[in-house]
Structures are given as structure tokens and as C-alpha cells.
Amino acid sequence: MRAKYLNLLSEKFDSEEKVVTEIINLESILDLPKGTEHFVSDLHGEFQAFQHVLRNGSGNVRVKIHDIFKDRLTEEEISQFAALVYYPEDKINLIKSQVDSKEALNEWYKMKIHHMIELISYASSKYTRSKLRKALPKQFVYIIEELLYKTDEDTNKKPYYEKIVEKIVSLGQAEKLIIGLSHTTQRLVVDHLHVVGDIYDRGPEPDKIMDTLIDYHSVDVQWGNHDVLWIGAYAGSKVCLANILRICARYNNLNIIEDAYGINLRPLLNLAEKYYDDNTAFHPKQQSDKTMSDQERHQITIIHQAIAMIQFKLESPIIKRRPYFDMDERLVLEKVDYDKQEITVYGQTYPLQNTCFRTINPDNPAQLLEEEQEVIDKLLLSVQQSEKLKRHMNFLMKKGSLYLNYNGNLLIHGCIPVDENGNMEEMEIDGAIYQGRELLDQFEYHLRKAFTDVETTDDLSTDLVWYLWTGKYSSLFGKRAMTTFERYFIEDKAAHKEVKNPYYHLREDSEMCKKMLEEFDLDAEQAHIINGHTPVKERDGESPIKANGKMIVIDGGFSKAYQKTTGIAGYTLLFNSYGMQLVAHQHFNSKENVLMNGADAMSVRRLVDEELERQLIRDTNIGARLQEEIEMLQALMSYRYIN
Ligand SMILES: O=P(O)(O)OC[C@H]1O[C@](O)(COP(=O)(O)O)[C@@H](O)[C@@H]1O
Ligand SMILES: [Mn+2]
Structure with a gap:
């Protein structure tokens, strides 16, 4: 096997020089500082x-600009320059409308090109x-390379660069x-992006987020409960x-469904018109930036009722055919007394209001x-035929997973289901019992x-x-x-209360976090758990950094609905390479505000962890892979070229 592999490898590295060059190349990469990871x-x-x-790389672009230009530019100029890097197309248009001569515009261009080259040279210093x-x-x-590698700018080559x-x-x-240099800068300040779940639902443009992620240079996703809901659909x-x-x-x-993904809602609307009427419980939430006519x-409102009732009906047969989901209490339609208009759940009887049960047969x-x-x-057919949705879901499957061990940390959207005593909770699936990591692997x-068999429903x-969306032992629902x-x-x-898994208070304890990290074969002393899912109520004094820094919760409410x-x-x-920093963002007003005022009112930075020694690529996941490659190349060297 090994000889076979080495023979194959020798086809690519068919001379001693090539092997040596590659080994030296990889070795030198190992000693570069670790790239910046960005978590959202x-x-x-x-x-x-x-x-x-x-x-803006969570403020990283501005930090870099500040480092270089703090003695040469005012804070105001630094902000304006940062705005150019974030939104180059728009900022250039704005400048064009402000300058009064072509000469002035050209001078501005020249100055910005010089500044950008300096910035890129600085931002790329830790890359090959x-x-x-x-x-x-x-x-x-x-x-650009000519401009970047101007080693003797101050002497004989200066006129040459000015000329270029x-x-x-x-x-x-x-x-x-x-524009190109701005995008390069944006790209350089972040080496790899982690999306710790919940791209979808509540906000208006998840499809645009997906398109952006698909084009992003390096990214992974830890699925959130809302993402698996879309995958499931x-x-x-x-x-x-x-x-x-x-x-x-x-x-x-609903325009995400109709316009972005091209799914036809007409049949649903027809049904809704037949059976439903106005109902305040089903009025859509008023989003501040969207207007709605009475007719809309x-x-x-009627579509909302029609699909909610279909949902409740569809839950029932699943709960019945999967007794080990342990969800009998959720057979809600069967717990309603249709004459009295009341329901008994969890031993309590409540009157019902705003009901819309016209399609229900009480028997x-x-x-x-x-x-x-x-x-x-029909809706399912239409969903599965949407090319765009298919592309987006394929991407989620390719880059996504339920959890991820990455550079020594555990990334997971929701939780690891545990009981009050901190023991991993067990769940039966298909006759076998699973818990902890094994349970999560089973879910995945x-x-x-x-996903590979979309025909079977x-x-x-x-x-x-x-179940992952809503089940008691789901690591995503929690x-x-x-x-x-x-x-x-x-x-x-x-009656609305949803009781959280004990994980959510036990995770405040560092010993508990260490135990969970060990479950995932991580070095409990070094590692962190990085969670999303539960909005941190900073307003009430809750901290996103828990358990002496072992646990970091980064759901701070991108979702407008949760910012209050x-x-x-x-x-x-x-x-x-120096450690971890948490950035708290202020409300994002508008792109226009950034462009006009250079305002970038975001970041309050907090140190989570400081590395005693600067981390190198050698210390990362990628480093481990490169080291394996080096070992193989060294083996090839002795097998083929040195005797
Ligand atoms: O805010 P809404 O739309 O009422 O949604 C509430 C529902 O969302 C959930 O919180 C799940 O969504 P999150 O993952 O964003 O928390 C459910 O637990 C809850 O029933
Ligand atoms: Mn969530």
C-alpha cells in the first residue's frame, strides 16, 4: 500500500529537486504565524x-489601517479610508461627485493606490x-507585485514606481x-470563516448570505436548528x-420563498382563501424596514394559518411512528376539546383563543x-426543483457539520444534551442507545x-x-x-415557556466544559467551546465569556427581532496568532452612514485568551496536515532518491 502510494507520489515529484523544494516550501509555511479565524x-x-x-473583518481592517497610518492620517481620514476599503465602488462614486476637477480626482486615485499598497503589504506579511x-x-x-516588492523605493527605483x-x-x-485592492485587503485580514449556525429564518436575505459564503475563500458551517429545518425541507x-x-x-x-427561490405559493394561497380569515394571532411581525398594504x-395572515395547521397535522403521524422520540405531549391537536375550545397539556387545561380549526375533523x-x-x-416538488435552493443546500452539506473540532476548539451551534447532574443524556435510535459525541454523530x-435520498419523505x-429542530435530546434545539x-x-x-436543557446553566462551570471537551477528544486545558443559538442578554449584564473563558457564546443578536x-x-x-478577542457590535445603521461619515460604530473588543507564545501554522489543523505531507515526502526521498 505504502509503496503504491509512494510510486504515485513520485509521478508528481519526479525529481530529487522537486521533492526538496516542496519539503522546504512546506517547512517554511509551518513557521508562519497562524492565520486569523473569524467566527460569526x-x-x-x-x-x-x-x-x-x-x-471590515470585525474591525480588523481599521486596526491595520490605524497601525500603519496613525502618525500620518487623522482619525477622520482613517475612517474615510476604511470606508473605501469596505465599500470601494460606492465610496469612489461618492468621491467623484464631490471633487471639482479631473486633476483632483487623479491625485486622489494616486494617493489611495499608494496607501492601499502599503496596507496590503502589511496585511499580507504573514502569508506566503x-x-x-x-x-x-x-x-x-x-x-501589484511590482509595486509590492519595491525593496529600494527610496533610491533608484522610485521614479519607476511613480511611473507605474x-x-x-x-x-x-x-x-x-x-476596487480590486480593497477586496484583496478584506480577504487578507481573515484567513478562515466559521459560521456557527442559523443562517436562515427571521431576517429578509438568507439567500444572499448563502451566495456570499459560496464565494468566500475559506469557510465552514456548523448547522443551526434553522439551517437543518431548511435542509430537512x-x-x-x-x-x-x-x-x-x-x-x-x-x-x-414570503418573498424569500417566492422570489429568491422561485417556489410557487399560489396553491397554498388558494387553500388559505377558502378556509381562513383575519386572525390577529397570525398577523405577520412588522419589520421596521418593510411596508405592507392591508391586502398583503x-x-x-391567511397563508400563515393554513400552513401552521398543516404543520400541526403533519407532526402527529411522526410522533406516533417514532415512540422513542418521546413526544406524545406534542400531539396537541388530539389534546384539544373542540366543543369547549380548550386544551389540556402537561396536566393543565387552558382556554383556546384565536383558533382556526375549520379544516379539522375532531374525530x-x-x-x-x-x-x-x-x-x-406540490410545495415539496417545487422546493426540490428550485435550482438555487439545491445549490445552497448542497453547499450547506459540503461545508457543514453538526459540530467541528478546529484548531483545538469545539464549535457547535446549540448544546451537548446533558442531565441536571452533568451526565450525557441518552437517546434511543432504531433500537440502539447513544449519548454525547456518538449521539451527535448518529444525528449527522x-x-x-x-439528504442523499430526497425522494423518501x-x-x-x-x-x-x-427531531433535530424540535426534539428533547436534539443538540441543536437544546x-x-x-x-x-x-x-x-x-x-x-x-404555557409558552420552553424549558432549556441543563447544559445552559451547567456550561457556566469550567469543570463541566472540560468534561465536554474531553468527550470530543480535545485538550481540555487549552480548548474552548464556541456556541451560538441563545442570545446573550448583554443588556442584563450577561457575559458571552463563561466558565473562565472555556465557553464563548457568540449569539449577540444579528437578528433584528432579538436586538431589544x-x-x-x-x-x-x-x-x-496572539489569541482570541470577542467583538461586540453596535447596531448597524446603514451602509450609507458608513460611506458618508466613515462611521464604524461597532466594536468593543474584549480579550478572551492571550497566547503566551505566538501560535504558528505548525500548531494548527492545517499544520498537522502539512506535517503529514512532509513526512510522506521525506519517505519518498529515502525510498526513491537516497540510498
Ligand atoms: O421568536 P419566534 O418566532 O416566536 O420563535 C420562537 C421559536 O424559536 C426558537 O427559539 C428557536 O429558534 P432559535 O434557534 O433562534 O432560538 C424556538 O425555541 C421557539 O419556539
Ligand atoms: Mn438556533
Whole structure:
């Protein structure tokens, strides 16, 4: 086997020199500082805020500009320069409208090109030349490299460089070059991006986030409960599909379904018109930046009811065919007394209000009307035929996982289900018992299986995707039960409560965190758990850094709907060769504000962890892989070339 592999390898490295060059190349990469990792989570469709954070590298771009130019530019000029790097196209247009002569514009171009070259040279200092080359705008690689590697600028070559920049400007290329250099800078300040779940739902543009991630140079995703709901819908789970439609209706986002993904809602609307009327419990949430006519609101309200009732009906057969999901209490339609209009759940009887049960047969409440069945079948077909959704879901499968061990840390959206005593909770799946990491691996196995067979809609794997959204031992949900039905129809808020898994208070304890890290074969002393999912209520004094820094929770509320609760507009985490920093973002007003005022009112930075020694690539996941490659090359060397 080994000889076979070495023979294969020798086809690529067919001379002693080639092997030596590659070994030296890899060795030198190992000694470069570790690249910067950038963590975000709970984006919830907020594309504008997300792309701002990406473009400014959570404040990293400004820090770098500040480092270089603090003695030469005012704070105001630094902010304006930063705005140019974030939004070069728009900023250039703005400048064009402000300057009064072509000469002045050309002078501005020249100065900015020089500044950008300095910035890139600084921002790329920890990368190899080849990596930097890959990040440069293709059409200008040669020119930029000439400008970058100007070793003797102060002496004989200076006029030569001035000439190059002059020429770029006179040939009308300055604008393109500045735009290209800005994107290069954005790319250089972050080496790798982690999205710790919940790209979808609540906000208006998850599809644009997906497109951005697909184009991003290096990224992974830890699925959130909302993401698996979308994966489930595509993978054939009708109940997941009903849920995503219900949430889109609730947040006035049905255009994601219709316009972004091209899914036809007409059959659902027809059904809704037949059976439903106005109902305040189903009015869509008013998003501040969206207007709605009365007619639109009416349509959304009736669609919202139609799909919610389909959802409740679809839950029932799954709960019945999977007794080990242990969800009998969620057979809500069967717990309703239709004459008295009340329900008994968890031993309590409550009156029901705002009901919309016209399609329900009290003798068999979970039975879908033929029309309902037809609608959900058509919707599923339409979902599975959406090319764009297919592309997005494929990407989520390719780059995503339920959890990830990366550079010594554990990244996971929700939780590791534990009991009050901190023991891993057990769950039965298909006759076998799983817990901890094994349980999570089982969930992931089934999710992938469901995705490879989208035709099958009611097998165990597809049902388990829905379980991940809402089940008691789901590592993504992290609560005992979802009280969606109660929230619509019961006034008493006590019935709405969703009890969290004990994980959420036990994670405050560093010993508990260490135990969980060990479960995932990580070095408990060094590692951190990085979570999303539960908004940190900074407003009430809650800290995102818990258990002496072992646990970091980065859901700070990108989602506008949750900003009132958190008091801020999201956290992001940066992990560079010097350690980890948490960035708390202020509310993102608008791109226009950044452009006009250079305002970048975000970041309060907090140190999570400081490395005693600067971390090198040698110490990272990638470093471990490179070391293996070096070993193979050394083996090839002795096998083939040295005797
Ligand atoms: O805020 P809404 O739309 O009422 O949604 C509430 C539901 O969302 C959930 O919190 C899940 O979403 P998150 O992952 O964002 O917490 C459920 O537990 C809850 O029932
Ligand atoms: Mn979540």
C-alpha cells in the first residue's frame, strides 16, 4: 500500500529537486504565524449587517489601517479610508461627485493606490507570496507585485514606481485597481470563516448570505436548528417544509420563498382563501424596514394559518411512528376539546383563543384534507426543483457539520444534551442507545442519509431531521419541547415557556466544559467551546465569556427581532496568532452612514485568551496536515532518491 502510494507520489515529484523544494516550501509555511479565524453565528437572514462585518473583518481592517497610518492620517481620514476599503465602488462614486476637477480626482486615485499598497503589504506579511498572489485581482497581479516588492523605493527605483502608478491612472485603470485592492485587503485580514449556525429564518436575505459564503475563500458551517429545518425541507420532510413557510409568513418574508427561490405559493394561497380569515394571532411581525398594504397583510395572515395547521397535522403521524422520540405531549391537536375550545397539556387545561380549526375533523384531527395534502405535495416538488435552493443546500452539506473540532476548539451551534447532574443524556435510535459525541454523530449520519435520498419523505432519517429542530435530546434545539401551538392559541404566558436543557446553566462551570471537551477528544486545558443559538442578554449584564473563558457564546443578536433583548447587534470572535478577542457590535445603521461619515460604530473588543507564545501554522489543523505531507515526502526521498 505504502509503496503504491509512494510510486504515485513520485509521478508528481519526479525529481530529487522537486521533492526538496516542496519539503522546504512546506517547512517554511509551518513557521508562519497562524492565520486569523473569524467566527460569526445566528445571522438569521441579516445580509446587510453580515456583509458589513465581513468587509471590515470585525474591525480588523481599521486596526491595520490605524497601525500603519496613525502618525500620518487623522482619525477622520482613517475612517474615510476604511470606508473605501469596505465599500470601494460606492465610496469612489461618492468621491467623484464631490471633487471639482479631473486633476483632483487623479491625485486622489494616486494617493489611495499608494496607501492601499502599503496596507496590503502589511496585511499580507504573514502569508506566503503564493497565497497573496491568489488573493490579488487577476488582471493586475503583475503590476501589484511590482509595486509590492519595491525593496529600494527610496533610491533608484522610485521614479519607476511613480511611473507605474501614473500610467495606471492615465490609462483609466485606477478605479478598477482600487476596487480590486480593497477586496484583496478584506480577504487578507481573515484567513478562515466559521459560521456557527442559523443562517436562515427571521431576517429578509438568507439567500444572499448563502451566495456570499459560496464565494468566500475559506469557510465552514456548523448547522443551526434553522439551517437543518431548511435542509430537512429540501430532503423531503414535509413537516420541516411547513415550518419554514410558517416562519417566513410570520416574519413577512414570503418573498424569500417566492422570489429568491422561485417556489410557487399560489396553491397554498388558494387553500388559505377558502378556509381562513383575519386572525390577529397570525398577523405577520412588522419589520421596521418593510411596508405592507392591508391586502398583503391579509394574504400573509391567511397563508400563515393554513400552513401552521398543516404543520400541526403533519407532526402527529411522526410522533406516533417514532415512540422513542418521546413526544406524545406534542400531539396537541388530539389534546384539544373542540366543543369547549380548550386544551389540556402537561396536566393543565387552558382556554383556546384565536383558533382556526375549520379544516379539522375532531374525530381524526391530524388527518389532512385532500386539498391540504395536495398543496404540501406540490410545495415539496417545487422546493426540490428550485435550482438555487439545491445549490445552497448542497453547499450547506459540503461545508457543514453538526459540530467541528478546529484548531483545538469545539464549535457547535446549540448544546451537548446533558442531565441536571452533568451526565450525557441518552437517546434511543432504531433500537440502539447513544449519548454525547456518538449521539451527535448518529444525528449527522441520518441527516446526510436523508439528504442523499430526497425522494423518501417518511423514513427514520428524514424524521430525525425534524427531531433535530424540535426534539428533547436534539443538540441543536437544546430545549425540552417547542410550544409553537401554545404560543398561537393560549393567552397564559406560562404555557409558552420552553424549558432549556441543563447544559445552559451547567456550561457556566469550567469543570463541566472540560468534561465536554474531553468527550470530543480535545485538550481540555487549552480548548474552548464556541456556541451560538441563545442570545446573550448583554443588556442584563450577561457575559458571552463563561466558565473562565472555556465557553464563548457568540449569539449577540444579528437578528433584528432579538436586538431589544440583547442590547447589542451581534458578537463576532477573532482568533489570531496572539489569541482570541470577542467583538461586540453596535447596531448597524446603514451602509450609507458608513460611506458618508466613515462611521464604524461597532466594536468593543474584549480579550478572551492571550497566547503566551505566538501560535504558528505548525500548531494548527492545517499544520498537522502539512506535517503529514512532509513526512510522506521525506519517505519518498529515502525510498526513491537516497540510498
Ligand atoms: O421568536 P419566534 O418566532 O416566536 O420563535 C420562537 C421559536 O424559536 C426558537 O427559539 C428557536 O429558534 P432559535 O434557534 O433562534 O432560538 C424556538 O425555541 C421557539 O419556539
Ligand atoms: Mn438556533
